Amino acid sequence: MSDPAAEVLVRGDMVGDKPLIGPSHILRAKNLYVELKSLKPKSVIAICGPSGSGKSEIASLLGSAFIRDGRPAYVLSCDNYPWRPPRSNDAHRVALHEQYGERGLEGYLGTNHEIDFGRIADLVREFKNGAPSLALRIMDTTNHFVHNDRMILDTSGIDVLVLEGTWAGTIVGPDSRVFLETNFQETLEHRRKRARDPITPFGETVLGIEQAKLDKIKEQCELVVNVAGEVRKRG
16 A cells, blocks of 8 residues: 555646656655644745755655645745856856856855746745735746746635755745755666656765855755754754
């Protein structure tokens, strides 16, 4: 018999994203839900962590757990909010590295130069203030477009907003921030299963810089969960 907690009732809004639910995701989501289920109405949860740490899967499972408890939820992918479409952004990263080395990447990755954090913070504020709808951006990776205000989301019946993305822990406004710990080998394996781009030497450089930045973001998160499902509270 399948685990009812593994049933996904809501997924993130990244076009073409295909979360692959595994036992570790289910365990971590269950343990996190124990800590998060008492959040007040119109709450926002931010789930962040390294590439391949299971953000999409755990966000989907958490949102689904709230729905099963009678609290409608929506999962918003922060990966929809870079200033440049994916291929343009990748090319810009390479150009920065060629011109300025790792210092150029450090000043760009996960900053307001790369991602429209202000727009996401506006959405969080509007949701918490009871806005009846939100105008969401959609990233079309296949056709290489960013569609601003492409989808109007009716939020009148939504009780919980779950943000998921590598840098979601830096967004202003969430009621709780969750950091997903992993290691580099787990990241590679998860990316392989989800058919992400192969890791090149440049990609390893990017992931290394990201990890150093994320180690600092982890210190700002109220909840930290490892791959064994152990949840640590901070603060």
